[in-house]
Amino acid sequence: MKILTLNFLCCARKTCKSSPASFPLHPKEASLEQIETDINALFIKNILPRLDWEAMKTLTIELGLPALPTEPPSPEALEDPDSGEPSQTLKDLHQLLMETSIESGALRCGNCDHEYAVKEGIANFLLPSHMV
Amino acid sequence: MSTKGPNAYEEQHVHSVYEEIAPHFSSTRYKPWPIIESYLKDLPPGSIGLDVGCGNGKYLAVNKEIFIVGSDRSSNLISIASQHHPNSAIVADILSLPHQPSNFDFAISIAVIHHLSTPARRIEAVTSILECLKPTGTALLYVWALEQESSRRGWSEGDDQDVMVPWVMRKKGEGERTFQRYYHLYRKGELEGDVVSAGGEVVESGYEKDNWWVIAKRGSPS
Ligand SMILES: [Zn+2]
Numbered sequence: 245m246k247i248l249t250l251n252f253l254c255c256a257r258k259t260c261k262s263s264p265a266s267f268p269l270h271p272k273e274a275s276l277e278q279i280e281t282d283i284n285a286l287f288i289k290n291i292l293p294r295l296d297w298e299a300m301k302t303l304t305i306e307l308g309l310p311a312l313p314t315e316p317p318s319p320e321a322l323e324d325p326d327s328g329e330p331s332q333t334l335k336d337l338h339q340l341l342m343e344t345s346i347e348s349g350a351l352r353c354g355n356c357d358h359e360y361a362v363k364e365g366i367a368n369f370l371l372p373s374h375m376v
Numbered sequence: 377m378s379t380k381g382p383n384a385y386e387e388q389h390v391h392s393v394y395e396e397i398a399p400h401f402s403s404t405r406y407k408p409w410p411i412i413e414s415y416l417k418d419l420p421p422g423s424i425g426l427d428v429g430c431g432n433g434k435y436l437a438v439n440k441e442i443f444i445v446g447s448d449r450s451s452n453l454i455s456i457a458s459q460h461h462p463n464s465a466i467v468a469d470i471l472s473l474p475h476q477p478s479n480f481d482f483a484i485s486i487a488v489i490h491h492l493s494t495p496a497r498r499i500e501a502v503t504s505i506l507e508c509l510k511p512t513g514t515a516l517l518y519v520w521a522l523e524q525e526s527s528r529r530g531w532s533e534g535d536d537q538d539v540m541v542p543w544v545m546r547k548k549g550e551g552e553r554t555f556q557r558y559y560h561l562y563r564k565g566e567l568e569g570d571v572v573s574a575g576g577e578v579v580e581s582g583y584e585k586d587n588w589w590v591i592a593k594r595g596s597p598s
Pocket residue numbers: 255256257260266353354355356357358
């Protein structure tokens with residue numbers, strides 16, 4: 245499961261949705277893998293404004309990844325001013341969002357403490373019937 | 377319908393069937409339907425959305441400039457769906473989606489809502505999808521129609537709407553196994569009715585090849 249996906253996931257319990265603590269989910273005992281994919285510069289540019297940067301900073305710290313800058317990069321920082329080619333900043337974002345993946349571990353809700361398992365790169369959000 | 381309650385009923389007659397037939401089912405589901413394909417292709421680049429009940433994920437690869445989180449109850453189907461980049465696939469229930477409310481530009485749910493076995497649960501499923509949308513977002517919903525005289529199944533208006541549909545799987549050396557899946561067949565206007573009951577608004581609707589479809593958005597608070 246890509247780090248980008250964590251931007252769009254919260255706890256599955258209805259009672260948690262209204263709590264800010266249910267997002268982002270907190271990775272636990274996560275084992276990471278790099279899955280190489282082709283870079284799509286336009287895709288990264290378009291997705292950047294949709295990232296919750298505070299959540300991204302929390303996640304990178306919790307996953308032991310290099311710390312992100314305090315503020316999200318500006319659109320101009322994403323391409324080399326001379327060549328117009330993808331900048332190092334864009335390449336780093338691509339690597340973090342699209343290539344870095346949680347292979348196994350769990351995702352914990354900060355509100356109810358429920359943990360969702362991740363196995364073979366796939367997170368499972370099915371709840372036991374007493375929690376629905 | 378059953379004394380066990382709709383949850384257990386759907387577990388037996390929908391979820392466990394898809395889990396068992398996953399690879400075989402997937403090999404027959406590869407061609408995107410035209411209305412769904414053009415809906416996805418017309419979305420602005422950078423749109424973020426959901427495919428609720430994505431099955432093998434055949435719609436996850438239609439438009440590479442958008443980001444979709446696909447979900448399904450069947451982990452066997454999700455294993456197949458997870459191979460589509462740049463998108464993601466997770467195991468989740470339509471009535472307990474792990475997504476932030478009011479956060480998504482679009483959603484699709486294709487051939488899913490008709491598997492819920494009570495009117496209240498079908499409306500709850502529509503509510504669950506619409507809640508994920510931004511006020512400007514839309515959802516494309518597809519369900520099987522009762523009115524399909526021209527199909528080999530031949531159902532029409534007067535028929536029972538709650539049916540079991542066989543899935544026959546032939547495996548080399550193992551012979552034939554038949555699985556029964558539960559469906560609620562929608563009659564004309566019923567899907568639009570579910571959208572309104574769910575507090576949504578119908579933007580567009582129609583009939584395509586044995587299915588009713590609707591594009592819905594969240595209702596404006598009155
Ligand atoms: Zn929770």
